Amino acid sequence: MVVSLEIWQDILTEKDLRRYDSMSDIEDLRSHYFDNSGVFLVLVDNEKVVGTGAIRKLNAEICELKRMWFLKEYRGQGWGWKMAQMLFDFAIQVGYRKVRLDLAKEERQPQALKLYKRLGFYPIEKYNDSSCDIFMEKLL
Numbered sequence: 001m002v003v004s005l006e007i008w009q010d011i012l013t014e015k016d017l018r019r020y021d022s023m024s025d026i027e028d029l030r031s032h033y034f035d036n037s038g039v040f041l042v043l044v045d046n047e048k049v050v051g052t053g054a055i056r057k058l059n060a061e062i063c064e065l066k067r068m069w070f071l072k073e074y075r076g077q078g079w080g081w082k083m084a085q086m087l088f089d090f091a092i093q094v095g096y097r098k099v100r101l102d103l104a105k106e107e108r109q110p111q112a113l114k115l116y117k118r119l120g121f122y123p124i125e126k127y128n129d130s131s132c133d134i135f136m137e138k139l140l
Contacts, residue, residue, distance in 0.1 A: 025056070025066070032056065039090050040067065043079060050074045053083040055091050058100065058127075063091050065101040068112070080115050092140050099140060100124070102132035 025032035033040045036057050043051035051070035055063045065087060070079055091099055101116065103109050113134065121136035128135075 025054075037094050038063070039087070041083060041086060043070070043074070043083065045074075051079055051083065053080075053087050055087050055094075055096075055099070057096075060095070061097045063094070063096040063099050065099050068101075075111060080112075081119070084115075084119050088138075088140060097140055098137055100127055100135070100137045102128060102130050103134040103136075104131075105133050 029040050033054055033056060038056045040054040042049055051074055053068040054066040056066050058064050106113055116136055121138045124135050124137045126135050
């Protein structure tokens with residue numbers, strides 16, 4: 001399955017996206033997610049990928065919420081909340097105790113930041129080497 005950059009382009013240009021994140025995981029979902037105590041979910045409407053979300057292992061107790069993106073017309077309809085709950089359920093079943101995430105910039109992703117706060121995420125110190133400005137965590 002091919003996940004198109006179209007999902008992300010109304011938030012970040014491809015150039016900006018690549019600056020914040022190499023996205024190498026998208027090219028090999030199996031090794032980055034499925035073979036490494038993770039999962040990658042896809043929301044499809046009429047055979048078109050309209051959203052994604054993933055859990056990736058950081059260590060035995062901490063995972064990372066990745067690739068939570070939806071086409072603009074699918075935002076604000078509860079899909080992000082539902083996808084997040086499915087991902088959290090998976091993480092709990094695997095045995096993770098915390099989930100972390102990073103966001104590029106608040107002004108580029110205000111809706112995402114609002115959703116993550118409603119989901120119980122709180123700010124933490126930078127935990128990776130990304131160029132992102134926002135780092136958050138949630139207890140599972």
